Amino acid sequence: MVGIAKLSPEQHGQISGFVLGLDACKLVSIQLLELPSPPRSSNDQEQLKATLWNPYPPQDEPNSFIQFPPSGDEARQSSIFCLNMDFAGLCGKDLRHLTRIVALLDGASSVFRGLVFVYEDGREQLFGTRRPFDIADRNRLCSEMSFPIDGSKGEGIVELQVAYDNHPISRHVIALKMATNKGHSVVFKSYWGSGAPAGIAFTPEVAYKAPSGHTITGIIAMTKQPGGEMQSIGYHSMSSDSIHGWPTIDESPQRRVEHILPISHAYLKTAALISRRNGLCLTTVDLSSVKRIRISRGLPNRPRTSEYISGLWLDFWDSDRPVIVGQWIEEIDVFDIERGDKISHIAIWQSQESDANRFIKHNNGRIQGIRLASSRGVTKSVQLGDGAELLVLNYSADFFEELHGIVWAYNHLYDGVQVLSRARKGRVMLQSWPSQPLRIEDDPQKMFWEMRDDLGNVDRLVSIEYSFLDTSLSGLAFRYGSGMVIGVGQLRQGLSHSPYDKRISVEIESDEKIGRLHVARADAVFALTLHTSKGRQYKLSADHSKDEGAWPGWVTIYDLKYSSRRRTEPDEEDTEIEWIFAPEGFQECVGLWVTMFNRPRAKNMVKNVQPLFSMRDSPGLSRE
Known part of the structure; x- marks a missing residue:
């Protein structure tokens, strides 16, 4: 038996997309999406629920909660698509395996294009796109900013804060803060400017906190098509007691030493040299009590390819919280440091690719090599690519000063790494x-x-x-x-x-x-x-x-x-x-x-x- 149906927009409506439902091997449903009509009734949330589709059965109402994104000024919105990022899976079964959340930030416009959720087994769930829709630059890829999270110990997201640019034509999400039930937080944000970028402070317009006893299991984003820019954000949550396999939060004393350096105007002024016409991401780390440094390189169809070092993952002796600087893509090597030992030397090999500003005459490039050494003589060197035409920057501890931090700025084009020194105590x-x-x-x-x-x-x-x-x-x-x-x-x-x-x-x-x-x-x-x-x-x-x-x-x-x-x-x-x-x-x-x-x-x-x-x-x- 064959059934035929005709889907048509409302009178004077315009088709903007489709929602397709699939089982393991075939299409089972299709839904038409339209541009918003001029002012409607106030029950926007009821209309929005029909666009939220996922392959899992509905959760029991008492144990779940949905906060829909604000619709904003509908006159400014066009081609709206609702992206349901149900990263926790059926009954929240994937939440305890979550290890990292990655924001996809468009360096050319500083808007959000998507989120990636990474699990213990290496599996990734991508919501959105890594490649912005841009006819003028088809090869541009989003920058990736990572936030480690320990789902295996019951860590989950409980709070979201959102900042918008409030552009007169179409508003976009420009900053997103996530906070966990263990007191950790991250601000996903691009900085913009070629001289002294402004806007260090994060000023949210919308703040969501999950109901007491709940953990956020999904994020809802209204996106503009065809580019996929996020225009507003909401969430859905579940009672922690009803999440499948969710461990009890470890109540033992946590090693909570903070190893992220506060962002300052000095860091931004230097980092801005790579961002003459583009936004940049800025990541920082304090080098005290480093236990392990993991080194990442790029991959094809990612913001860094395999001949470039993309970032570092640092673990610490005095903290359970790792820190990522740069972009974490694929681990290629590890540098272990004994308790009591310190980083005493860092060398950076940077490609020489562009004179971004002929007035300040500053090189821009990507990182092709790094050398690490400790005060006890342990070393690790990683060099990728052909090694030709590189600018080598050396930073060493000495009798007067010690190395105490790294500031890694990056966008879709370049990396800029600063290694910070400070006077030794009493010197x-x-x-x-x-x-x-x-x-x-x-x-x-x-x-x-x-x-x-x-x-x-x-x-x-x-x-x-x-x-x-x-x-x-x-x-x-x-x-x-x-x-x-x-x-x-x-x-x-x-x-x-x-x-x-x-x-x-x-x-x-x-x-x-x-x-x-x-x-x-x-x-x-x-x-x-x-x-x-x-x-x-x-x-x-x-x-x-x-x-x-x-x-x-x-x-x-x-x-x-x-x-x-x-x-x-x-x-x-x-x-x-x-x-x-x-x-x-x-x-x-x-x-x-x-x-x-x-x-x-x-x-x-x-x-x-x-x-x-x-x-x-x-x-x-x-x-x-």
């Missing part, structure tokens, strides 16, 4: 030259005249190695008595035909002190001169035949003795020489700050060199 702070403050976004690297371990043992500088790319300084390395080498940039091997492509080493006597530093710059640094306490001069330049007065550009002379004098002298050979002196209160010059150009067309060129001072009360560079 002096490190200070840059006050009249020429360093910017954290320049990733200044530290090089010391002598290295000290935690016990105060001294490893003295014995030689300086350097090389040039054409006439610009391209790399600098300090070699110490123990054989340890600390380097910045790239040391050339003399393989090209350029007369300046050379690698040179100068020996430093053990009792020599640096008393004056001359830095010659045009765009990049092309010469350094070190004057020592023994009257020696070490001239690091591509062309030793030229005197400083013949160098075209700007020469800054740092006199490392304490004085308030400063003078500038134009030279007859088109060179301007500036003398500046260490201010009162600076304790000792302990090394150099070195910053590299981090834009593709100037890769492996030293941008600036400054003295590095120790100081107890430092108003200068903030390493955070």
Whole structure:
């Protein structure tokens, strides 16, 4: 027997979509969706219930609750589709297996495109789309922001807060906060702007809290088609007692040390360099008491492909709560750290892909390698791709400072990783030259005249190695008595035909002190001169035949003795020489700050060199 039926919209209505019901192998029902008509009666919720379809039998009314999304101003809405994200499954049986919730955020518009729910066995439920509908950019993929959740110990979502952009034409969800019954929470949000993005504070317009004794088992989203932007959000919940296999919440004392750093304007200012025309996600972690660091790479048809590192998953000795920075896609390696050990070195290999803003001249790229080392000498290196044309950023703990955090910013195009340092307890702070403050976004690297371990043992500088790319300084390395080498940039091997492509080493006597530093710059640094306490001069330049007065550009002379004098002298050979002196209160010059150009067309060129001072009360560079 064959039945035929005709589905038609109401008078003057317009078809916007279909709801299809399926069993294991065939279509069993079809429903027509229409655009909202002009003002209707107020029983919107009753009309909405008909569009909520799922393959499970209805739950008993006393044990379940549905909070429908607000309809908002219907005149602004078009092509509305109701997405029922029933992530808990039949009778909530999947809730105890839930391990992670992922928000899909469109980097080009900062709107939500969907949610992904990940379970213990690796299974994923995707609601929405990873690929925005965009004719102009068909390859764009949503950024992924993850929130770990421990369903096996009875952790579930009990509260939702939503913020909207309230665009005059069509409002969208721009931020979603989830809170669990164990006091953990996350704000899924993109930040927007190319200079100093605003909007750090989360200000919700709608807040939902599940009824007492209930756990949220599904999220209802009104989405706009064909793009799938979420326009409003609701939820449905069940009594925790009626959820299948739901464990009793562990009442034992929880290790609740928080390892997420609060987002600050300083982090956003630097992160904004990757977001000239796009939004970005920002994730942070505190590196104290790290137990394990898991490393993730990308996959095809995800925001990072397999030749890029996409993010890190960190577990801690003093907390049951893991933290994810970046995008967690596929685990490829693990770095275990013993109790009491600390992260002492992080190196990042970043691809050089784009000069996003020709005025700030900042490189943008993705992460192709990472090296981790602990204070006890345990190391882990992961490098993907061909390793060519990479910008290498090194961050090391030292006698004065320790590594204490990571800020990982990302969008659908690029990654920006900052490693944060802070003064060790009871130690002096490190200070840059006050009249020429360093910017954290320049990733200044530290090089010391002598290295000290935690016990105060001294490893003295014995030689300086350097090389040039054409006439610009391209790399600098300090070699110490123990054989340890600390380097910045790239040391050339003399393989090209350029007369300046050379690698040179100068020996430093053990009792020599640096008393004056001359830095010659045009765009990049092309010469350094070190004057020592023994009257020696070490001239690091591509062309030793030229005197400083013949160098075209700007020469800054740092006199490392304490004085308030400063003078500038134009030279007859088109060179301007500036003398500046260490201010009162600076304790000792302990090394150099070195910053590299981090834009593709100037890769492996030293941008600036400054003295590095120790100081107890430092108003200068903030390493955070």
